[in-house]
Amino acid sequence: MPACPCKKCATAIYSSHEHALRPPLAHPPGYERRSRLAHGRRCCTNYPSGCMRRSLSCASRRINFKRALGGNSRSVPRKSHPALLPTLSEHTMSTSFSPSHDHAAGAPAAPKYALRLKQPAFWNTPNPAMEERLLADWRATGQRRQVGAERQGRPRYWLLDGPPYANGNAHFGHLLNKTLKDVHARYASACGHAVTWRAGWDCHGLPLELAVEKRHGPQAKQDPLRFMRQCRDEAAHWKDLQAGAMSRLGLMADMDRPWLTMDPAREAASLSLLLELWQAGLLVERHSPVHWCPACRSALAASELERTVKERMETFFSVPLTPASCEAMARRARRNGAAWPEGPLHLLSWTTTPWTLWANAGFGHPRTGALTVATLAGGVRVVLAVQARDRLLRDDPSMFSHAGQGFDGALDFAELRALSLAAASPLTALEAPLLAAAFASESEGSGFVHLAPAFGPDDFALHESDGVRLDCHVGKDGRLVDVGPVPMPAALQGATLEVASQVSCAMLADAGLLVRMARRSVETTMCWRHKKAVFYRASGQWALDLHKGFDGCPEGLAQRALAALDATVFLPDDKARAPLTLMMSTRRFWTLSRDRLWGVPLPFFRHQTSGELHPDTAALWRALLDRVRTEGVEAWQACETPAGYVKSAQSVDVWFDAGAAWHSAAEDGGGQADMVVEGQDQTRGWFLSSFLLHAFKSPLPPFKKVMTHRFVVDEEGMKFSKEKGNAPDSAALFARSGADVFRLWACSQDVGDEMKWSATSLRQATQDAKDWRSFLRFHLANMEDAAHTARPSTLRDLDRLALRKLQAARAEWHACMDGGRFYQALGCLAQFRQWASAEWFELSKRTLYCANDGSAELASVQWALRESFLLCAQMLATVMPFACEEAYLAWPGHPRASLFLHALPAREAVSEPDAALRRAESMLAWRRALQPLVERTRALVEKGTPVCLVFGAGQDPEVPQDAQNPQNPQDPHGEERLRALFPGCFVLQGEHARALDMWEAGPVGDGVPVRVGKPAVRPHRCGRCRDYVGAALEAPGLCRQCVADMTPGVTPM
Known part of the structure; x- marks a missing residue:
């Protein structure tokens, strides 16, 4: 008989009918041999530990039957291979009790018996290569179309894909979002729905323009038509790259027919909707301050803004009141019977944006509140609010040489409007009126705030109501320009806002008007793309009036959208509803125009001298629509301009394109989508624009259900971003672990909270997949x-x-x-x-x-x-x-x-x-209660200690006489049923329930005590099923059950 080739033992590893050792088996790639000896060294390494023809351990010379039957064991290989699957058979052990019974070298081999053991061609470890093959097969066979044909005629389920921006590679957030969408789509399909899901991309806007300028140089815009075609090519390039990365997830989305905002048909649909809004009187032109990003060189909508807190310099300055104003204030104080100083007075004002001082057009003050006169450290007497004086004294006692308490309350802000007061602008010396302003407060600044209507909506409201002068001296690039009426100093011309603030403060100091500068934390508005501060700038913009009524909807778009929002179901929670409600209820206008080329145009022709729109604007618009359907938005640059008119250079906000997706999706069924899944940041973007635009066509919501999710963060809780470079490489992740592991991780997260990605979470997802x-x-x-x-x-x-x-x-x-x-x-x-x-x-x-x-x-x-x-x-x-x-x-x-x-x-x-089911459940619960006792019993058996589980204590009349109850000592088949409940244990019951030494007891079930002890009868172990029985084994070493189970004609091998 051949011995073990490892030379560590003389164990025979083959039956007697095998005359020679087979050559060593070749292990497939990735196969891990993990069988080890008790003494820590490998044995029989030429033979796979996972096949049924196991070598015997040098330590025990025995077979681990549990491993052979597929139980949990560390010795089971991580991968199997068809080449390693031998004949399904199993060694037997000696029928003596001790599992450590030695086989003498050269002793006759134990017989082998047939068992029903199969090795399926499916392994426990995820296989990325197999995923790639399946993906290729799905594409080759058109699996998505096959599923669609199978579901034809079933209820439709439209998942509308909120479009990612076609700029840059697909990032981790894209993959998470697509995974969640695919789970929804596959669930709907499994439930029998005919799923429509076309992948979408947003392909217009500034980022693509910047990418083209970076690739082709700033001179690329000199030829607008060619520039727009380059933008289209740039978007197509990134769309293809992103689609390839997303497809690796195994999406059932239609990637062959994606919907793109730059598809000519969709561009024409957006332009058609825009025409309807204009004809309904909802698209209006407004000259007013709008959020302006100097990096974008364009106005921004509220959905494109972020807010943060930053430090700014709070600047206090004084300006002389006109002599007539000083006399008027003194007369009113004397009329009130109060003391008031004679002679010239200054006004103490303040600002946090010194760069706007050149455009100063007045000073705002509260409608009510007490005034006083204090003397600055330099001897200048200034008028300010009493409450502001007291606060400034606490902050900087050296600011005043005399607090002027004797003048407190001599005048009230409410009296100033009747006096028609004015002061000199700080830099231009132009006369600037003092006006009551609802936004001015005694609790901030000095009580008098500097007004620049071109750079603030509150200031602009005073321009409209009181005729305050409007001067906008900042260009599209965020640099100062000279627009009059007073010549601008050379130091300010062309200066950035930061430099202009420094120069303006220096001019105040030179004129002796600068009083105090201090840092102050204020809320700052940022561009969500560039993460840079934006500012208000007055310009002519086209906007959607959200509160104006139209035919069939007197309440306006915002109110109808709010009603539709109430009918929408949000998943997995309602967190996204509140911000949407707030934005819909507080916004009056949605600024649509952008100073960009690449996008759906605002096709207006304006007269060169009068500035009026062309009288045939609607007809020209419809003619353009026909061309856009075939040529795309480039047709606007190619069309001729009527004589005496100027063509608009503005395009529409990209959220308008994406928000009109339902309007241009007739091939998807149009109308109302069943489901959308997007990140929570889309509440200010795609969700908002979709609700507002859909309200123009229908009182129903655009989506029946909305699922929102939070973002992925790293181990330190930092959000993944391209700038930080803390996001993993998705291609490397898929090549190493496979897409299923990532999908399992994504679906194991609570998407309502931030989702943490770490090495630990990846290991857990991998183990879950196994x-x-x-x-x-x-x-x-x-x-x-x-x-x-x-x-x-x-x-x-x-x-x-x-x-x-x-x-x-x-x-x-x-x-x-x-x-x-x-x-x-x-x-x-x-x-x-x-x-x-x-x-x-x-x-x-x-x-x-x-x-x-x-x-x-x-x-x-x-x-x-x-x-x-x-x-x-x-x-x-x-x-x-x-x-x-x-x-x-x-x-x-x-x-x-x-x-x-x-x-x-x-x-x-x-x-x-x-x-019967209740009884079965009761038996399993009883088994679970006994499991700790059973595990200790098995551990003792593994160590060679002869122990048994003893059920009952002989004849017990109090035990129920249910013959089907394995706990019943009267049941003649009770021991067999107990062995079935506790495999691997030596079980005694009824009249055999005796042991020489009882030392541990378990729970009592139905009055049956359970104990552990040394058996009083000689146990026998079946050579086939490995169960311990108390009765003598049938020849040749099989228990009664195995003899009955052996099929006719089957004999020991």
Whole structure:
């Protein structure tokens, strides 16, 4: 008999009919040999530890039957290979009790018996290469179209894809978002819906213009038509790159026919909607301050802004009041019977934007409040609010030489309007009126605030109501320009806002007007693209009036959108509703115009001298529409300009393009989408624009359901960003771990909170993927092929209980999926998986491996496994499509070409369990209670200590006499049923329930005590099923059950 080739032992590893050692087996790539000896060294490394023909351990010379039967064991290889699958057989052990019984070298080999053990071509470890092959097969066979044809005529489910911007590579947020969308789409398809989901991209706007300028130089804009074509090519380039990265996720989206905002048909649809809004009187031109980004060189809408707190310099300065104003104030004070100083007075004012001082047009003050006169440290007497004087004294006592308490309350702000007061502008010396302003406050500054109507909406409101002068001396690039009426100093011309502030303060100091400068934290508005501060700048802009009524909707767009918002379902929670409600209810105008070329144009022709629009604007607009449908928006640059008119150089806000997606989606069914899934930042962008524009056409919401999600952060809680470079490389991640692992991680997160990505979370997702694959693999290894579809006439109670638990898990899964709580849906399935692995699978292994082929119990468990596999694979495939499709294709004789052609069976209410199921559940609960005792017993057995589990104490009349109860000492088959509940343990019951030494007791079930002790009878171990029995074994070393299970004609090998 050949000895072990490792030379460490003389154990015979083959049966006597094998005459020579086979050559060493070649291990496939990635195969890991993990079998180790008790003394820590490897043994029999030429033979795979995972195959059924295991070498014997040098330490114990025995076979670990649990590992052979597919149980959890660290020695099971991570990967198997078809080349390593030998004949399904198993060594036997000596029938003596001790598991460490030695076999003498050269002793006759123990016989081998046939077992039902299969090795499916589906491994526990995720395989990225297999995912790539499946992806290629799906593309080659047109799987998405096949599923669409299968669902033809079923209820439609339209998932509208909120378009990512076609600029740069796909980032982590894109992949997370597409994964969540795909889970929704696959869930709807599994429920039998005909899913429509076309991938979308936003392809207009400034970032693409900047990219083209960077690639072709700033002179690229000199030829507008060529520049726009270059922008179109740039967008197409990035769209293709992003689509390739997103496709690796296995999306069921239509990537071959994506919807792009730059498609000529969609550009024409947006232009048509814009024409309707203009004709309805909702698109209006306004000359007013708007948020302006010098980096964008364009106005910004509220949805393009972010807010932060930054430090700014608070500047206090004094300006002389006109002599007439000083006399008027003194007369009014004397009339009030109060003291007031004679002679010249200054006004103490303040600002946080010194660069606007050149455009000063007045000073605002509160409507009410007490005034006083204080003397500055330099001797200048200034008028200010009493409340402001007291605060400034606390902050800087050296600011005043005399606080002027004797003048407190001599005048009130309410009296100033009747006096028509004025002061000199600080830099230009032009006369500037003092005006009551609702936004001015005694609690800030000095009580008098500098007014520059071109650079603030509140100041501009005074320009409209009181005729305050409007001078805008800042250009599109954020630099100062000389626009009069007073010549601007050379130091200010062309200066940036920061430099202009410094120069203005220096001019105040030179004139002796600068009083105090101090840093102050103020809320600053930022451009969401450039993360730089923006400012208000007066310019002519086209805007959508959100409160103006129109035909069929007297309440206006905002109010109708608010009503539609109330009818929209938000998932997984309602957090996104509040900001949307706030923005809809507080915004009066939506500024649409942008000073950009690449986008849907505002096709207006304006007269060169009068500035009036062309009288045939509507006809010209409709003519342009016909050209845009074929040529795209480039047609606007190519069309001729009527004589005497100037063509508009403005385009529409990109959120208008994306927000009109429902209007231009007739090929998708148009109208109302069933679902949208976007990040929470879209509340100010795509969600808002979609609700407002849809309100123009319908009182219904544009989407039935809206799912929002938060963002991915790193281990330190920092948001992933390109600038920080803290996001992982998705291509490397997919190549190493596969897309299923990423999808499983994404769906295991609570998307309502920030989602943390770390090495730990990746390891957990990888382990979860292995657990799910192992779960599917057990089904494949033990169920019949797909041709066996007939339900057995009777099912075991355990199998019925398993299927009922699966139905209950499915009901919870549906509720969680409908609510967008994917992590909870996975949890429902994971709970079933854990229960099945610990109890259903564990207690079914003997039947699966050892039962006769004609056994009714075997037919029952195999059919139940088939039902479980199909249902679990379909539910899990929403999250792990690659693994489930691979498992389905590994099922011999699978009935369809793809798992995704199946639809989930109709939902059924989970029925109440009958008496048999309740009894089975009771038995399992009793078993779980005893599990700690059982594990300690098994550990002692593994160490060679002869112990047994003792149930009952002989004849006990108080024990129920239920013959089907394995705890019943009167049951003649009780020991067999107890062995089935506690495999691997030596069990004694009834009249054999005696032990020489009892030292540990477990829970009492139905009055039956359970103890651990040394057996009084000699145990025997079956050479086939490895169970311990008290009765003598049948020849040749088999228990009575195995003899009965052996099929006719099968003899020991």
